[in-house]
Amino acid sequence: MPEPLFRRLALIGIGLIGSSVARIARARGDIAHTLVANARTEATLARVRELDLADETTLDPAEAARGADCVMLCAPVGAYAALAAAIGPHLAPGAIVTDVGSTKQSVIRDVAPHIPAHAHFVPAHPIAGTEYSGPDAGFTTLFEGRYTLLTPLPGGDPSAVEKIAELWRRCGALIETMDAAHHDRSLAVVSHLPHLIAFTICGTADDLEEESRQDVLRFAASGFRDFTRIAASDPVMWRDVFLNNREALLEMLARFMEDAQAMARAVRWADAAYIEDKVERGRKIRRSLIALNQA
Amino acid sequence: MPEPLFRRLALIGIGLIGSSVARIARARGDIAHTLVANARTEATLARVRELDLADETTLDPAEAARGADCVMLCAPVGAYAALAAAIGPHLAPGAIVTDVGSTKQSVIRDVAPHIPAHAHFVPAHPIAGTEYSGPDAGFTTLFEGRYTLLTPLPGGDPSAVEKIAELWRRCGALIETMDAAHHDRSLAVVSHLPHLIAFTICGTADDLEEESRQDVLRFAASGFRDFTRIAASDPVMWRDVFLNNREALLEMLARFMEDAQAMARAVRWADAAYIEDKVERGRKIRRSLIALNQA
Numbered sequence: 149m150p151e152p153l154f155r156r157l158a159l160i161g162i163g164l165i166g167s168s169v170a171r172i173a174r175a176r177g178d179i180a181h182t183l184v185a186n187a188r189t190e191a192t193l194a195r196v197r198e199l200d201l202a203d204e205t206t207l208d209p210a211e212a213a214r215g216a217d218c219v220m221l222c223a224p225v226g227a228y229a230a231l232a233a234a235i236g237p238h239l240a241p242g243a244i245v246t247d248v249g250s251t252k253q254s255v256i257r258d259v260a261p262h263i264p265a266h267a268h269f270v271p272a273h274p275i276a277g278t279e280y281s282g283p284d285a286g287f288t289t290l291f292e293g294r295y296t297l298l299t300p301l302p303g304g305d306p307s308a309v310e311k312i313a314e315l316w317r318r319c320g321a322l323i324e325t326m327d328a329a330h331h332d333r334s335l336a337v338v339s340h341l342p343h344l345i346a347f348t349i350c351g352t353a354d355d356l357e358e359e360s361r362q363d364v365l366r367f368a369a370s371g372f373r374d375f376t377r378i379a380a381s382d383p384v385m386w387r388d389v390f391l392n393n394r395e396a397l398l399e400m401l402a403r404f405m406e407d408a409q410a411m412a413r414a415v416r417w418a419d420a421a422y423i424e425d426k427v428e429r430g431r432k433i434r435r436s437l438i439a440l441n442q443a
Numbered sequence: 444m445p446e447p448l449f450r451r452l453a454l455i456g457i458g459l460i461g462s463s464v465a466r467i468a469r470a471r472g473d474i475a476h477t478l479v480a481n482a483r484t485e486a487t488l489a490r491v492r493e494l495d496l497a498d499e500t501t502l503d504p505a506e507a508a509r510g511a512d513c514v515m516l517c518a519p520v521g522a523y524a525a526l527a528a529a530i531g532p533h534l535a536p537g538a539i540v541t542d543v544g545s546t547k548q549s550v551i552r553d554v555a556p557h558i559p560a561h562a563h564f565v566p567a568h569p570i571a572g573t574e575y576s577g578p579d580a581g582f583t584t585l586f587e588g589r590y591t592l593l594t595p596l597p598g599g600d601p602s603a604v605e606k607i608a609e610l611w612r613r614c615g616a617l618i619e620t621m622d623a624a625h626h627d628r629s630l631a632v633v634s635h636l637p638h639l640i641a642f643t644i645c646g647t648a649d650d651l652e653e654e655s656r657q658d659v660l661r662f663a664a665s666g667f668r669d670f671t672r673i674a675a676s677d678p679v680m681w682r683d684v685f686l687n688n689r690e691a692l693l694e695m696l697a698r699f700m701e702d703a704q705a706m707a708r709a710v711r712w713a714d715a716a717y718i719e720d721k722v723e724r725g726r727k728i729r730r731s732l733i734a735l736n737q738a
Binding site for chain 1: 545570571572574589590592619628629630632633634635636637638639640641642643644645646647648649650651655658659660661662663664665666667668669670671672673674675676678679681682685686689692693695696697698699700702703704706707710711713715718719721722723724725726727728729730731732735737738
């Protein structure tokens with residue numbers, strides 16, 4: 149067994165992502181010697197102890213961070229500023245703060261100012277998830293074959309970045325490095341917009357008169373249910389993502405709305421060729437995903 | 444083994460739905476004594492023979508229909524008018540024509556005028572599918588626990604309707620009867636709109652500059668891939684569905700666009716409560732689907 153990457157890894161928030169990291173660290177033994185879990189409620193921590201996901205549990209993020217050589221923020225991104233402010237003063241020399249948030253410019257804006265000069269900050273985003281949340285939702289293969297995106301700060305310590313890359317490699321992830329603005333634009337189209345659309349169509353269906361709403365539930369196998377799976381994700385996490393990637397998300401939503409209007413026009417005027425072309429593109433993209441093992 | 448429902452069942456078109464019916468009929472033995480398959484290409488019919496899905500195969504829909512006591516239209520709905528015109532003159536006394544199309548008002552408009560007085564027409568729509576098409580795509584459990592909607596014509600023969608209901612029951616389906624206009628409104632929201640949106644977002648992504656498009660493929664696990672699965676469906680089938688349920692689809696799309704605009708506004712003005720409410724509705728609908736076994 150190689151030496152663990154970290155002596156003391158503090159997970160600030162232990163839902164789907166945090167508890168998956170904890171399970172992998174437990175199973176492998178080469179990620180962290182000691183695991184510390186922080187959560188907002190004693191109920192969550194009790195469940196973490198039942199599941200044996202950590203060596204120590206605490207309601208105080210500062211206590212979790214004290215003495216840790218790696219602190220991983222795994223809470224909704226809207227909570228990061230307050231968490232970073234609480235943790236910052238207690239970071240040990242050389243400690244690495246990293247995160248798993250779905251937005252990166254806002255995370256850098258909210259976290260970086262609170263990291264003392266003697267510590268490091270390595271923003272990261274493992275692209276993986278399910279519609280489930282909470283410490284019971286995690287599993288050890290969540291990150292396997294999926295990308296983890298690193299958006300290191302200009303002038304950041306390369307060895308700190310490499311340690312976080314290695315952590316995610318040991319979780320089974322593929323590593324990609326990019327700047328935070330590029331990350332936010334990419335994720336807006338690939339993740340944030342699809343989620344916003346899925347939530348919206350569920351709302352549209354929920355607003356239907358009673359009889360039609362019953363039909364939506366009974367006949368969902370015809371397409372709707374795939375949207376509800378996306379839409380079943382954690383509300384606070386997604387609220388925070390939307391509000392913290394506002395510009396890129398609104399830009400992509402505007403493009404989508406233009407395209408949807410064009411599709412509406414094609415349906416109204418029976419432009420069969422236009423419609424077929426759009427449908428063919430969907431198939432083509434699907435085939436590419438299958439070829440890339442990301443389907 | 445009970446007596447087969449039909450002596451001679453002609454499947455006009457033998458893709459995902461038609462070949463699933465054929466497989467079930469083969470496996471059960473109590474649906475049809477003789478299975479006839481009609482397709483547009485000799486290549487499809489050769490595959491049907493290889494898969495042993497029919498007793499007879501023919502490129503001529505009239506020949507398939509001749510002598511059949513049940514003729515099931517399983518082609519894209521845009522082809523129904525021409526098929527019905529070809530079949531009509533060759534229908535035996537008492538023969539039942541039925542279909543599996545995703546739109547019902549247009550099917551009644553296109554098919555009913557071609558059915559002679561000595562035959563019956565029972566419009567039907569099994570709500571089941573995958574993103575695959577063609578005779579290889581079918582399987583015997585496709586309809587199990589899913590609804591088949593019947594939209595019988597006013598004054599139609601009740602025993603013909605009952606025979607089609609029994610056919611679908613033997614395929615494992617739950618039966619629901621409604622009028623065609625109600626069917627088309629319901630399916631517009633539960634199926635046609637989700638597909639139109641999925642095709643549209645694939646087009647939006649495909650229009651991105653090259654670098655971002657690569658990201659869409661690599662990072663699809665974050666939400667996008669669920670849309671591509673819906674969007675991988677058969678282009679001709681979906682083109683026909685959109686064009687044949689135009690009014691209801693445009694109405695539902697308009698509602699969705701209003702809701703998406705409202706969501707955009709909430710993101711722009713950081714209306715956290717509005718966003719959370721929409722996300723919560725998605726979760727609620729998902730839970731209802733799981734409770735109804737339609738998730």
